[in-house]
Amino acid sequence: MIDNLQWADSQTLRFLSQFGQEIEKSKIFLALAFRPEEITDIAPLKELMNQWGKKRWCKHVKLDRLDCQKTKTFVCSKLLKERFPEDFFSYLHQNTSGNPFFLSELLKYLLEKNIICLKDHGWEVNSEKLGQTVVPHSMEAVLLKNLGRYDPETLGFLNGVAVMGKRFDFELVKKLNLVTEKDLSKILFILVKDQVFIKRESPLRGRVYYQFANQGLQGLLYQKFDEKKKVQLHGKIAELLEEGGFEEDEETIFEVEHHYLKSHHHQKAYQYALLSAEKMAQRFANQEVLQYLGTAIEAASKFKDEEEVKRKKLEALMRRADFHKQIGELNQALKDYKAILRLTKNSPYLRMIAETYNDLGDTYRLKHDYKKGLSCLKKALGLRERIGDSLQIANTLHNMGLIYRIDSQYRKALWAYQKALHIYKSLGNKFYIASTLNGMGELHRICHRYEQAKNLLQKALEIKQELDNKEEIARGLNNLGATHFDLGDYGQAINYYLESLKLNEKINNKKEMTFNLENLAEAYRKTGDYENSLKYGQKGLELALEIDFTERAGRIFKELGLTYFELGHYQKAYEDFYQARTIANKIIDKELQVLILINLSKLFMILNDNQRVEKLLEESLRIINTINDDRSLVGVYRIKSWLRNKEGKSEESIKLLNRAMDLAKQADSQEDLFTLNLDFCEILLNLKEEEKAKKYLNVAARFMRDQSAGYISLEPEFFMNLGRTEWLSGNLSEAERDFQIALEKANKLGRPELLWQIHHLLAKLFFSKHDFEKAYKESEKAGNIVKTLSENIRDEKLRRSYLEDQRKKELLSDLKNAAKVLVGNLEA
CATH class of the missing domain: 1.25.40 (Serine Threonine Protein Phosphatase 5, Tetratricopeptide repeat)
Structure with missing residues (x-):
């Protein structure tokens, strides 16, 4: 059971999304509760609910406020053998508006005040006393009134632990000295008995901890607590947590960050916000990473020393910009890099300015704006030459080579790579030598100089193996696979991809694994092994979604769409292309946008929707004109x-x-x-x-x-x-032989759209040879394939459009003609 799902973090939602794909196969009952008014249209939870709402196994139970009759049923279920008058139930309903939680708290309050009491083995209400009592008219008031039974020491203790958060460790409470150790045990016992607290034991640390049974109460107490005392207490909690260390429970880091932030200890808050972002990045919790980096930037702005403000803010901004770029949020990355340039204007931070221009160049590359990318890299190169930093000069040249290569400026790309390689060799930096050899290998691969490509990639791989850099070894194997893929040697490409995948799995490099899985899906599709293509594509998609690798998820949706398209599953192909298009538009990946628009055009060409094809092609042309x-x-x-x-x-x-x-x-x-x-x-x-x-x-x-x-x-x-x-040359036997070969190859690949066309050609050929029985059989086979393909199209309009294609009308006519001739021959 998961309550208050509207407060779930992105990690929880990712887990639920993955879990939802497997739940149908399991014997698990999962109950989730959330407040619909707190879910916005753009929230990931809304998307999850929409996805699950379409599943057979998902049931949405709407829990409205209780009416008067249901209020009565609720009260009777809580207080058995009641003897309440009907107007008392109306009173309860009016004062709680049918809110079950409010109703429970109000009943507790009335019991505490002895307005509801047990008499002669049954519950009764003291109407006279009820009339003299001012009943709280809000949840907040009820919660606070219910605490009125406790002494000042217990109330002070409750205020203190409310600052600790939704749950608190017994040992930490003891160190805070909110009450004496003797009183602490007594107070905790009473509060657990009264169901104010719930007692738990941590499976990780084997320690006892407590949490508020009602999170709303904790929030209310925190809100009402004296602000100055609250700040001091946050600071003390942070110090105690910090002293305890983080070896046993990494979660403590996030608690320390929170308490230092609330205690206005800006330096410590900054330090722990960056550390928290780092830890969240290891968990692929992207939104949390960005939240912590935002906190670090805000904390840095509050430092007293102006120079330190600028330095620390720049550091956090650079981390956030780099992270935005890493996860594909390129517009946000550009925004942060440009903010860095504004902050460093007319400053002595030449290295940082150069680094920022270098990163801006790389970001523009990812946005396929190569002109701006090269402009930024040239500025970075000029600054680095001015500083005299040979390694960074070579790094910028390497990046320029990459953009020149992608932009088809192959001679300039080779020039930049060779200059970078010369510097790396003079520095004896084997890592970057291997990286540049790899880039040059990719350049030769694109130019179809495959032997040179293989030689360079192999040299790069050998250096990486010598350095025992497993991440780079895996990347090198993947690149060799891509070279064999381009050569059409799909078997060898698959071998390299699998070897790379195995190594990436060993070092748990999930990001690179998505590339391997995507490449395997494409390679298997090219060989006609659609089962493995879908298998690896689905694995890659699940992994990309798990780690929030949005860009790759879009590419894999595209690849899955292509596989379903070739299999003739047009509805599924459309759905995957649509998902890919949504992602491409969201992250403004122009290259992916064009690929999807072209593939959608092919799909609607098959579906005989020519008007939509024209629109999609015009849209793709507008984008192509911007990316050359x-x-x-x-x-x-x-x-x-x-x-x-x-x-x-x-x-x-x-x-x-x-x-x-x-x-x-x-x-x-x-x-x-x-x-x-x-x-x-x-x-x-x-x-x-x-x-x-x-x-x-x-x-x-x-x-x-x-x-x-x-x-x-x-x-x-x-x-x-x-x-x-x-056939056109009059060689009918040869024509039949070729059609049969085409049929065998299309059948082996599992390409139904081609299969029905080949069967139809054979039917026409047999009809021309007056072999009407074979003509009818081939036409019938073609018709059955078309029927199956059309049944996969759920959209009625598209299904009709698909079947109204001229070639399919011709097939139906040929089938009828063959049948007529056969019937005529039988009658004769």
Whole structure:
């Protein structure tokens, strides 16, 4: 049972979110209570309740205030054998507004005042005494009135322990000397008996502690306590906790921070706020980290020495900016870095200014604003050259190389990496030598110089192994996996990814594990092993959500969406793409936004919603124009070409493919070149331009023969086009053979959208050969696949749109024609 869920921290909500995914398999009853009025529309709890509300196992029981009849039932359940008049129940209802908790406290108060008493084995109310008594008309008043029975010493003790928090340790209470040790045991015994306190034993420390049975009472006492005494007591508690150390219970650190903050001991509050943020970061409790860093900044602002204020505030701001960047909250990171630059303006803190520009450059890189990123890095480089810090000069050059590489400025990237490498070698810094070799390897990989890439990445890995830096070894293995992935050697890529994952699991590097799991999901998808693709994708998503790695969660949702898309589970694909899009928009990840918009365009192209495809493509173009992403532009032109071809505008379709082809050649994107040649072939076959189609098919065949690249997922489409070309040339046997190969490969990959199209082509081929029985069977197989695919689409409008596609209408017509011929032959 979890009460007051509206006060749950982000760690608790993350646990519940994960737990909710497993609860259906378990024999656990979980009851949660919360106040709906305290849950805002943007709260994570609201999102959790919305998710659970859709689950079969979740029941929402609304606990409204009690009406008069239910008030009576409640009182009778508490006081058996009552003999109360009806107007007494009305009185109770009017004075408590049907609030069960208020009602319980009011009953306690009336019992304490002997207004309700036991007489002749039954409960009665003294109406005369009730009429003479002023009954408290608020919860606060009832709680305080119920404490009126205690002596001043006990009341003073209650005020003191209220400062300690919702729970307090017996040993610590003893050290505070709020009362004598003899009186302490007596007071605690009475308060536990009266259910003011609940006595517990800590499983961690084996110590006895107490907590207020009513948290509202603790808050009320704290609020009413003398402010000066409260501040002094907070300070004393903090000192005692600090003296006790934190070895046995790390939670003490957070308590010390709280008490120093409340005691206005700003230096200590600052120190423990930073330490608390560090501890929370280890727990991946991101919101708590930011809260503690905010507290540190606020505490630093209250230091007496102006210079110390600036220095400490800068330190905390830098930590918060770095953390914002680490968790993908890039706009907040920029805000903090810019605040640092304002604070350091015209100051002697050149190193910090240089570091800030360096970090700003990296943040702009993550936002895909490469122009601003390079501008900041150049400023950082100038400052570091002025200071004469060789290591930091090399670090900035390394970062410049990274941005140049991503921005396709490959010569400049190589120049920056080589300069950085030269400095690192002169310093003998093996760690950074390995890091730069790794960057250069990635550069060669992008430029499709795979042998050079493998050599550099292997050298980097050997240095990391020599240094026994397990985190970097794991990263190096992952990068080698990515190189083999680009080569189409998915099996070897998977081996490297698994090895990297195993090492990251060993060192509990959860952040890097999300990259491994995402890469494994993609690699398995490319091999057609959708079961493992979904398995690793789901694991990666769960981990990314657990550690609040929002950016990666968006990427993994995208990858899962692609897997479901290829499997023909269009509804699930849409849901995952939508989740990815929501995250991309939230963190303003333009690259991810474009990828999702393009994949959604492909999905709605399949679903025959051309109007939505046009809107999505226009939106993607607006973003692409801001990030200079030619690879994504290829995708947009391809889909626009499919649309124009569908509309019968072949000439415009070919123009768009030519634009895409030019961009793909400039980027030397081999997979795009392969798919574009297949696209050209398909359009030209539709136009019956056999010779031109063969020209593009021959180029595609060279990609197929390239043993260094694996294009498994494109093989069915290649053989479909090859079969159509043979058919157009009159080679029907060869066409049938090619279609059967395409069918086998699509079946192995589990690609239903391709399967029904191949079955339909075979049906048409058999019909042309007057083999009507086979034609009917193939048409029927195609129809059954289409029916299954449509049943996965829950949206009725989209389902109708999917089935109204011209090719599916043609399939239905062909099925009917084959059936008619067969029936006619039987009748004859």
